[in-house]
Amino acid sequence: MPSKFYASCNKNICVSCGACAVECPRGAIEIWKGCYAVIDKNICVGCGLCKRICPANCIEFLNRETEEN
Amino acid sequence: MSVKKNNFFSYLWLWPIIYFALGFFNILFAWLGMFDVMLPILFALIGGNKFFCNHMCGRGMLFTVITKKFKISSGKPAPKFFSSKYFRYGFLIFFMAMFTSILIQTYFVYSGTANLKEFIKILWAFNIPFSLNLSMPSQIPAWIIQFSYGFYSLMLSSTIIGLIVMALYRPRTWCTFCPMGSMTQAICKIKNHQPL
Known part of the structure; x- marks a missing residue:
């Protein structure tokens, strides 16, 4: 069951190295045309592996419930 | 989007080890490092992506x-x-300046105005005499050997910096200011009409 949080990438800081995409166990992350990481919140389970590996520290967690309201 | 599986690319971490080992036995193998420079640029220019960084970067x-x-x-x-634009592009400019100095030194040796300098310069400061090229055929032009020394030094220095920041911070911290990464991301952003 996915957590109530999901990962989101700050595209202004992302260096598009792809470390998060390699680490993601669900394959929820894609590097959009070499510019920045895009995370599919419908696939993301909020495990936090991408946040721990990101060298630029550009991944933050957002609350699904707050987003929906 | 799909979950990644082990494939040929996932073993490319062996490449930097093979590269530095080959260069240790014969400095001419340093030229193989041009793949690490040319491939990311070609992917960015032709494909508009960072396929090299994302799937093929042995160092990362x-x-x-x-x-x-x-x-x-x-x-x-x-x-x-480390991931600010000023530092990233500043480091890119510094790296390109160092690469240009290698090309100038190579030209001086080519034109005969300088002698071949057989040493490896680590972190642009420490000269280490390095004449293990016993198997070097004597007909190889000196400028080719000079470029090998310069380029091997550049590759070794950047790997040492990468290892230091890996130990101090996260594994791929080098990627935040990697000159090739910064350059190819800038190319991709320009090609895809994104702000730098």
Whole structure:
């Protein structure tokens, strides 16, 4: 069951190295045309592996419930 | 989007080890490092992507493998300025200046105004005499050997910096200011009409 949080990438800081995409166990992350990481919140389970590996520290967690309201 | 599986690319972390080992036995193998320079640029210019960084960068993979095997990375986030535009593009300019100085030195040897300097310069400061090229055929032009020394020094220095920041922060901290990464991301952003 996915957590109530999901990962989101700050595209202004992302260096598009792809470390998060390699680490993601669900394959929820894609590097959009070499510019920045895009995370599919419908696939993301909020495990936090991408946040721990990101060298630029550009991944933050957002609350699904707050987003929906 | 799909979950990644082990394939040929996932073993490319062996490439930097093979590269530095080959260069140790014969400095001419340093030229093979041009793949690491030309391929990312070609992918960015032709494909408008960072396929090399994302799937083929042996150095980035090596840092990840070392971290997972030996647990020597602190895991702390790197200082914010590492991923700031000023630092990234500043480091890119510095790196390009160092590469240009290698080309100028190579030209001086080619034109006969300078002699071949057989040493490796680590971190642009420490000269280490390095004449292990016993198997070097004598008909190889001196400028080709000079470029090998310069380029091998550049590759070794950047790997040492990468290993230091890997230990201090996260495994792929080098990627935040890698000159090739910065350059290819800038190319991709320009090609895809994104702000730099």
